[in-house]
Amino acid sequence: MAPVKNGRVIFNEMPTDYPIPGQTTVYDESETIDLENVPLNGGILIKTLVVSIDPYLRRMMIDPKTPSSFPPFSIGQTLINHAVGLVLRSENLAIPKGSHVAGLFPFQEYAVLSGPVSPRVRVVENKENLPWSVFVGVCGMPGQTAHHGWHEYSHSKKGDLVFVTAASGPVGATVVQIAKAEGLRVIASAGSDEKVEFVKSLGADVVFNYKTTKTREVLEKEGLVNIYWDNVGGESLEAALEFAAPKSHFIICGNISGYNTGEPYNVKNLQQLVWREITFHGFLVDSLMPKYREEFLRTFPIRVASGEIKYKEHVVHGLENAGQALLDVMKGGNFGKSVVIVADE
Amino acid sequence: MAPVKNGRVIFNEMPTDYPIPGQTTVYDESETIDLENVPLNGGILIKTLVVSIDPYLRRMMIDPKTPSSFPPFSIGQTLINHAVGLVLRSENLAIPKGSHVAGLFPFQEYAVLSGPVSPRVRVVENKENLPWSVFVGVCGMPGQTAHHGWHEYSHSKKGDLVFVTAASGPVGATVVQIAKAEGLRVIASAGSDEKVEFVKSLGADVVFNYKTTKTREVLEKEGLVNIYWDNVGGESLEAALEFAAPKSHFIICGNISGYNTGEPYNVKNLQQLVWREITFHGFLVDSLMPKYREEFLRTFPIRVASGEIKYKEHVVHGLENAGQALLDVMKGGNFGKSVVIVADE
Numbered sequence: 001m002a003p004v005k006n007g008r009v010i011f012n013e014m015p016t017d018y019p020i021p022g023q024t025t026v027y028d029e030s031e032t033i034d035l036e037n038v039p040l041n042g043g044i045l046i047k048t049l050v051v052s053i054d055p056y057l058r059r060m061m062i063d064p065k066t067p068s069s070f071p072p073f074s075i076g077q078t079l080i081n082h083a084v085g086l087v088l089r090s091e092n093l094a095i096p097k098g099s100h101v102a103g104l105f106p107f108q109e110y111a112v113l114s115g116p117v118s119p120r121v122r123v124v125e126n127k128e129n130l131p132w133s134v135f136v137g138v139c140g141m142p143g144q145t146a147h148h149g150w151h152e153y154s155h156s157k158k159g160d161l162v163f164v165t166a167a168s169g170p171v172g173a174t175v176v177q178i179a180k181a182e183g184l185r186v187i188a189s190a191g192s193d194e195k196v197e198f199v200k201s202l203g204a205d206v207v208f209n210y211k212t213t214k215t216r217e218v219l220e221k222e223g224l225v226n227i228y229w230d231n232v233g234g235e236s237l238e239a240a241l242e243f244a245a246p247k248s249h250f251i252i253c254g255n256i257s258g259y260n261t262g263e264p265y266n267v268k269n270l271q272q273l274v275w276r277e278i279t280f281h282g283f284l285v286d287s288l289m290p291k292y293r294e295e296f297l298r299t300f301p302i303r304v305a306s307g308e309i310k311y312k313e314h315v316v317h318g319l320e321n322a323g324q325a326l327l328d329v330m331k332g333g334n335f336g337k338s339v340v341i342v343a344d345e
Numbered sequence: 346m347a348p349v350k351n352g353r354v355i356f357n358e359m360p361t362d363y364p365i366p367g368q369t370t371v372y373d374e375s376e377t378i379d380l381e382n383v384p385l386n387g388g389i390l391i392k393t394l395v396v397s398i399d400p401y402l403r404r405m406m407i408d409p410k411t412p413s414s415f416p417p418f419s420i421g422q423t424l425i426n427h428a429v430g431l432v433l434r435s436e437n438l439a440i441p442k443g444s445h446v447a448g449l450f451p452f453q454e455y456a457v458l459s460g461p462v463s464p465r466v467r468v469v470e471n472k473e474n475l476p477w478s479v480f481v482g483v484c485g486m487p488g489q490t491a492h493h494g495w496h497e498y499s500h501s502k503k504g505d506l507v508f509v510t511a512a513s514g515p516v517g518a519t520v521v522q523i524a525k526a527e528g529l530r531v532i533a534s535a536g537s538d539e540k541v542e543f544v545k546s547l548g549a550d551v552v553f554n555y556k557t558t559k560t561r562e563v564l565e566k567e568g569l570v571n572i573y574w575d576n577v578g579g580e581s582l583e584a585a586l587e588f589a590a591p592k593s594h595f596i597i598c599g600n601i602s603g604y605n606t607g608e609p610y611n612v613k614n615l616q617q618l619v620w621r622e623i624t625f626h627g628f629l630v631d632s633l634m635p636k637y638r639e640e641f642l643r644t645f646p647i648r649v650a651s652g653e654i655k656y657k658e659h660v661v662h663g664l665e666n667a668g669q670a671l672l673d674v675m676k677g678g679n680f681g682k683s684v685v686i687v688a689d690e
Contacts, residue, residue, distance in 0.1 A: 059620065233615060233616060237615070247632070252615075252618045252619055253619065254619060255615065255616035255618075255619055266611030266612065266613055267611065267612065267615060268611055270578060270582070270597075270600065270612060271578060271600035272627075273597045273600075273625055273627030274597055274598065274599060274600055274627050274628070274629065275404065275627075275629075276627065277627050277628050277629055277632060278625075278627045279624065279625065279626055279627065280618055280623075280624065280625035280627075281624055282617075282618030282619045282620075282621065282622050282623045282624065282625075283619070283622050284619065284620075284622055287592070287622060
């Protein structure tokens with residue numbers, strides 16, 4: 001068989017503000033691949049089915065000299081993120097041809113993972129017959145972020161008041177449902193009236209559109225917050241500090257309000273950390289995987305398949321639209337977990 | 346015996362910026378006390394020997410409606426803080442006449458603590474024959490703050506780099522010595538060249554005057570910080586975030602840079618909490634006392650008496666000078682633990 005086109009998305013230029021499709025990232029079709037003969041060197045060849053679009057991809061487009069727990073992209077490299085692929089060929093006995101794998105894969109139609117495959121790549125059995133995209137969403141990294149972070153840091157106890165930001169996103173929506181399953185009262189914010197309706201359908205007690213209602217006015221009515229799930233930083237964090245209960249736990253998961261703009265919103269009342277004895281838990285999900293991943297993978301797909309845990313996806317088709325999908329995620333133009341369907345099986 | 350003058354310091358007016366002696370606080374000599382006949386109602390009569398001047402007293406001079414783990418002063422009330430007194434009379438068998446007690450006492454020459462005495466008042470045996478002022482300093486609340494906070498939150502391990510701010514103050518100086526006793530490398534900042542020399546004498550490896558040297562320039566040279574002891578907030582916190590090691594622990598003990606000025610310095614890089622997986626531990630020492638106080642009281646005075654743990658005091662004589670002493674503490678005009686000697690025995 002002749003070589004086929006192997007389209008990919010390249011990191012082309014460091015953005016100064018929002019990532020611009022065709023400038024920050026470029027879709028490139030110049031590469032081809034000979035699917036039958038490309039050497040695997042003990043590895044596997046995958047056909048990419050779905051790649052995940054997450055806010056932190058923007059963070060990986062920064063000056064590579066910035067110290068960080070995960071390394072930025074280099075100019076010219078193919079983007080990488082959580083993805084699911086179908087194994088077309090395999091020289092690895094543990095990952096047979098025809099199986100599905102989840103892991104960190106390139107934004108490319110086909111990819112060879114040479115040599116011994118990373119322990120982070122896993123075969124997804126999917127006995128529940130869920131859409132493959134779910135394994136980069138509620139049953140993947142964002143679901144794990146919610147689940148692992150909640151269990152490690154919330155210190156939840158009966159009667160706690162919880163406040164979740166970006167609650168229609170895949171992490172926030174899952175946090176809302178975990179907290180409600182524990183019987184806690186949940187306040188949640190989202191960025192449109194439609195998103196607000198969705199978060200209400202997840203069971204959150206008080207949901208508001210932060211673009212039309214001031215966070216501090218909502219919190220002032222609802223009482224002091226024991227657990228704050230922070231996906232956004234900035235003004236939301238400041239309001240949560242103003243209405244934090246003594247000894248509250250702030251789970252600092254993201255800071256999307258500060259990723260793009262040159263001038264982030266500066267929180268003015270950090271002194272509350274002392275007076276109210278607040279803990280800020282900054283975390284990345286990778287660090288919690290050894291402790292929680294196995295239990296998550298065993299139980300979460302079942303809860304999702306049964307409808308107990310709900311999710312919403314924002315589906316984009318074709319790698320050529322990945323750049324726009326990333327911009328939408330940064331601007332809140334998506335509604336639900338953003339995924340790019342690269343190919344059907 | 347005729348009643349005697351019983352001078353005291355009153356909270357007179359809520360300050361908008363620094364606390365002004367004679368305006369924010371007023372020394373008042375209008376009260377008298379009959380030492381022989383004043384009724385004790387089962388309590389004790391003390392002669393105040395020493396009262397402590399601490400930065401958080403300024404925090405207690407805020408709008409009483411502000412939610413807080415400890416209640417603000419009311420206008421017209423006598424200031425209260427950690428102090429040591431000599432028991433002149435007692436109707437409490439556990440606290441005999443002639444003993445010395447430490448606790449939260451009023452800024453007044455004599456005070457009756459009626460009825461059952463608070464469990465927070467304790468008889469100080471002082472077998473080591475230390476000056477009584479030490480029991481509001483290195484062997485009192487500031488020493489406990491350093492000791493308890495370090496043991497609960499530092500997660501210290503071999504090879505850690507520690508950064509301590511306000512390191513010539515009673516908390517900071519004790520933290521420096523605890524960290525050095527564990528064999529760790531310590532960077533410390535202080536507000537004058539004289540203070541820098543003192544902190545060097547405590548064994549800190551790198552000490553700088555933050556008024557003449559930029560914190561970020563020092564940290565840039567020394568490597569990434571694993572444990573940051575924050576007494577000041579603002580620019581120091583921002584610099585520590587810039588040079589924080591992954592999974593570092595920030596012990597948020599005070600925010601003196603933001604207590605007085607209407608416009609606090611706003612930290613710009615909180616997003617590092619996520620990327621470097623930093624924990625901020627905001628705390629007040631009271632919460633840690635049940636766990637650590639007994640061991641501290643048993644061991645710390647011995648370490649101080651032996652000279653292993655050093656301390657420095659800024660001694661002021663007479664309650665009439667307490668207001669100025671507080672202003673000095675807020676402006677860094679003190680050098681060492683600020684105490685007011687109210688009377689000799």
